[in-house]
Amino acid sequence: MNAFVADEALTPAGPDASGEPEVLLRVDNVSLAFGGVKAITDISFDIRKGEIRAIIGPNGAGKTSMLNVINGFYHPQEGTITWRGKVRRKMKPYEAASQGIARTFQNVALFKGMTTLDNIMSGRTLKMHRNFFWQVLWRGPAEREEIEHRKRVEDIIDFLEIQAIRKTPVGRLPYGLQKRVELGRALAMEPELLLLDEPMAGMNLEEKEDMSRFIIDVNQEFGTTIALIEHDMGVVMDLSDRVVVLDYGKKIADGPPEEVQASQAVIDAYLGVSH
Amino acid sequence: MFYREAGQFKTSYKADQALFPILQDRIGIAVILIIAFAVIPAFANDFFLTSIMIPFLVFALAAIGLNILTGYCGQLSLGTGAFMGVGAYAAYKLTSIFPDANVIVMVLVSGVFSAAIGAVFGLPSLRIKGLYLAVTTLAAQFFLEWCFIRIPWLYNYNASGAIEVPRREMFGFIVTGAEALPITRYFVVLCITAGIAFLMANVLRGRIGRSWMMIRDMDIAAELMGVRPLRTKLMAFAVSSYICGVAGAMMVFFWLNAAEPSSYSIRLSFQILFMVILGGLGSLGGAFMGAAFIWILPVLLKFVPGLLGIDIAAETVEHATFMIVGALIIFFLIVEPHGFARLWQIAKQKLRVWPFPY
Ligand SMILES: Nc1ncnc2c1ncn2[C@@H]1O[C@H](COP(=O)(O)OP(=O)(O)OP(=O)(O)O)[C@@H](O)[C@H]1O
Ligand SMILES: [Mg+2]
Numbered sequence: 001m002n003a004f005v006a007d008e009a010l011t012p013a014g015p016d017a018s019g020e021p022e023v024l025l026r027v028d029n030v031s032l033a034f035g036g037v038k039a040i041t042d043i044s045f046d047i048r049k050g051e052i053r054a055i056i057g058p059n060g061a062g063k064t065s066m067l068n069v070i071n072g073f074y075h076p077q078e079g080t081i082t083w084r085g086k087v088r089r090k091m092k093p094y095e096a097a098s099q100g101i102a103r104t105f106q107n108v109a110l111f112k113g114m115t116t117l118d119n120i121m122s123g124r125t126l127k128m129h130r131n132f133f134w135q136v137l138w139r140g141p142a143e144r145e146e147i148e149h150r151k152r153v154e155d156i157i158d159f160l161e162i163q164a165i166r167k168t169p170v171g172r173l174p175y176g177l178q179k180r181v182e183l184g185r186a187l188a189m190e191p192e193l194l195l196l197d198e199p200m201a202g203m204n205l206e207e208k209e210d211m212s213r214f215i216i217d218v219n220q221e222f223g224t225t226i227a228l229i230e231h232d233m234g235v236v237m238d239l240s241d242r243v244v245v246l247d248y249g250k251k252i253a254d255g256p257p258e259e260v261q262a263s264q265a266v267i268d269a270y271l272g273v274s275h
Numbered sequence: 276m277f278y279r280e281a282g283q284f285k286t287s288y289k290a291d292q293a294l295f296p297i298l299q300d301r302i303g304i305a306v307i308l309i310i311a312f313a314v315i316p317a318f319a320n321d322f323f324l325t326s327i328m329i330p331f332l333v334f335a336l337a338a339i340g341l342n343i344l345t346g347y348c349g350q351l352s353l354g355t356g357a358f359m360g361v362g363a364y365a366a367y368k369l370t371s372i373f374p375d376a377n378v379i380v381m382v383l384v385s386g387v388f389s390a391a392i393g394a395v396f397g398l399p400s401l402r403i404k405g406l407y408l409a410v411t412t413l414a415a416q417f418f419l420e421w422c423f424i425r426i427p428w429l430y431n432y433n434a435s436g437a438i439e440v441p442r443r444e445m446f447g448f449i450v451t452g453a454e455a456l457p458i459t460r461y462f463v464v465l466c467i468t469a470g471i472a473f474l475m476a477n478v479l480r481g482r483i484g485r486s487w488m489m490i491r492d493m494d495i496a497a498e499l500m501g502v503r504p505l506r507t508k509l510m511a512f513a514v515s516s517y518i519c520g521v522a523g524a525m526m527v528f529f530w531l532n533a534a535e536p537s538s539y540s541i542r543l544s545f546q547i548l549f550m551v552i553l554g555g556l557g558s559l560g561g562a563f564m565g566a567a568f569i570w571i572l573p574v575l576l577k578f579v580p581g582l583l584g585i586d587i588a589a590e591t592v593e594h595a596t597f598m599i600v601g602a603l604i605i606f607f608l609i610v611e612p613h614g615f616a617r618l619w620q621i622a623k624q625k626l627r628v629w630p631f632p633y
Contacts, residue, residue, distance in 0.1 A: 097501040109495060110493065111492035118488070125486055
C-alpha cells in the first residue's frame with residue numbers, strides 16, 4: 001500500500017515518452033579509503049532530476065561518506081562524478097554549494113549561537129552580494145538586499161511552520177525542531193540537489209510524519225531533487241522513487257523500493273538482520 | 276512590566292531588523308548618547324576626561340576590534356597589543372611624513388596598515404585553530420614588538436626610542452600634542468569610537484557578520500553554505516586589526532601623548548582580551564561594559580577608599596584589582612561565556628516579565 005502511494009508520487013522521475021530520464025548527478029566507480037579503511041569501494045549510481053533517491057544500508061556502510069564525496073568534503077581516490085552532464089573536477093564544498101548542492105547533517109550542524117532566523121538567513125549567503133562597504137553603510141542597497149532575502153526566508157519559515165521560534169537561539173530548541181531548522185537552512189539555498197542525512201533520526205512518529213510531508217512537498221512543489229539517507233524502512237518505502245543499498249562500502253542493490261526490499265542480498269545484509 | 280515589546284508590532288522587516296527594534300532600547304541608547312555628548316562635556320573635570328573617559332573609549336574600541344575576531348569569528352588572538360602598536364607607529368610615521376595632513380584622517384588611515392599586517396598574520400588561521408592559532412598570534416605580538424624596538428626609522432631615530440605626538444590643529448583647535456585640551460580629545464575619541472561601533476553594528480547584522488558567526492559556530496557547515504573560510508577569516512582579521520590599529524593610534528595621539536614599545540606589549544593584549552571576555556564574547560555592548568569594568572574598577576579602588584578615609588597602599592589596590600578581575604574571568608568562563616552583556620540581557624528578560632514571573 002505504502003509502496004503504491006510512493007509509486008504514484010514518483011511519476012516525474014520515471015522514464016517518460018521522450019525517452020531516457022534526465023540524470024542530474026552520476027557517480028562512476030568511486031572508491032574512497034581513509035588510510036587502510038575502505039569506506040566506499042567502486043560504487044556507481046545516478047540521481048535523476050526530480051526524484052527522491054534513497055541511500056540505505058547498515059551502520060558504517062559508507063552512506064554519509066558518499067554524501068561527503070558528492071558535496072566535495074571528501075575526494076575519492078578513484079572514480080568520477082558527473083554533475084549535469086559534465087565530469088566534475090576536484091572541488092571544495094563551497095564550490096559544490098554554489099553549483100546548487102545543499103545538505104543536512106546526520107548530527108545536527110546548526111550555528112548554535114544564532115537564532116532560527118539567522119540560521120536560515122545563512123542559507124542565503126551565496127545569493128547575497130553586497131560588499132563590505134555597502135554593509136557598513138547599511139541604508140540603501142545592503143538593507144534592501146537583506147529585506148528581499150528576509151522575505152524568502154519568511155516563506156520557508158511559514159512552510160516549515162516554525163514561526164514561533166524565529167528569534168530563538170537554535171541551541172535551545174529540542175532536537176526535532178533543530179532538524180527542521182536545518183532543513184530550512186538547506187532550503188534557503190534553493191538547491192537543485194538536496195542531500196538529507198538521516199533527517200528523521202531520533203524523532204517520534206509525529207515528527208517523522210511532519211518531516212516526511214515536508215520532504216514530499218519540497219520535492220513536488222519546488223521540484224527539488226533529493227538524496228535521502230534513512231534507516232526507517234517504512235519512510236524509505238513511502239518516500240523514495242529509487243533506492244540504492246550499500247553494505248561495507250559496496251553497492252549491493254539498486255532499484256525501485258519494492259524490488260530492493262525483495263532482493264535476497266538486501267535481506268541478508270540489512271533488512272533481515274537489523275529489522 | 277516597563278521593559279517589553281508587547282504592543283510594539285513590527286509592520287515591516289525593515290523595522291524588525293533595525294539595530295534597536297525595541298522602543299525602550301532606543302530610548303536607552305539615546306540617553307547614553309546624550310550623556311556622552313552633552314552631560315559629560317558639560318560637567319566633567321579634566322581628570323575625569325583624561326583618566327577615565329578617554330582611556331575607556333580607546334579600550335572600548337580596541338575591545339570591539341578584538342571582539343569581531345574572537346567573539347564573532349571565533350579566532351582567538353593574543354596579538355591585539357601589537358596590532359594596536361602598528362596603528363600607533365603608522366599614525367606617527369604618517370603625521371611626520373605628511374605634516375600638513377589632517378591628523379584625524381591620518382589616525383583613521385593608520386588602521387589600514389594594521390589591517391594589512393593583521394591579515395598576514397591571519398593566514399595560518401586556515402590551517403590551525405584555537406589555542407594553536409593563539410600561539411601564532413603570540414608570535415606576531417613578539418615579532419612586532421621587536422620591530423618597534425629594533426627599527427629606529429619607526430620612531431624617527433629618537434634618542435629615547437619613544438614616539439612623541441606632535442602638535443596638530445584642526446579648525447583652530449589643538450587636537451593633539453601636550454597642549455590639546457582634554458575636552459577636545461574627548462570629543463574626537465568619542466566620535467571615532469561611537470562611529471566605528473555604529474558602522475560595525477551594520478556589518479554584523481548583515482551577510483558578512485553572519486558569515487563570521489557561521490565560521491565561529493560550525494565551520495564545516497559554513498563552508499557548505501558557500502562561505503569561503505580563508506577569505507572570511509582574513510576579512511575578520513583585517514577588520515579587527517583595522518579597528519585595533521585605530522584604537523592604538525588614538526591611545527597615543529589623544530591620551531598618552533607619547534608611547535614606547537612597552538606600551539603595546541602582551542600585557543595590553545591580555546587587558547583587551549579580558550575586557551572582551553568579561554563584557555561578553557560576541558557583543559558590541561559587552562565591549563563597552565568590559566572596557567568600563569577593567570579600566571574603571573582600578574580607578575575606583577584607588578580613589579574610593581581614600582575618599583572614605585581608609586588608607587590603602589597602591590600595591591594593595593593593584594593586587595586587589597588582579598584578584599577581582601581574575602576571579603571574575605574564571606567565573607565568566609565557567610558560568611557565563613557571554614559576560615556582562617548576557618547578564619544584562621537576563622536582567623532585561625526579568626524586567627520584561629516583572630512583576631509576574633510566571
Ligand atoms: N573521516 C574519516 N576517517 C576515517 N574513517 C572514516 C571517516 N569517515 C568515515 N569513516 C569510516 O568509513 C566507514 C563508513 O562510514 P560512514 O559514516 O559513511 O557510514 P554510514 O553508512 O553513514 O553509517 P551510519 O549509518 O552509522 O551513519 C566507517 O567504517 C567509518 O568508520
Ligand atoms: Mg552516516
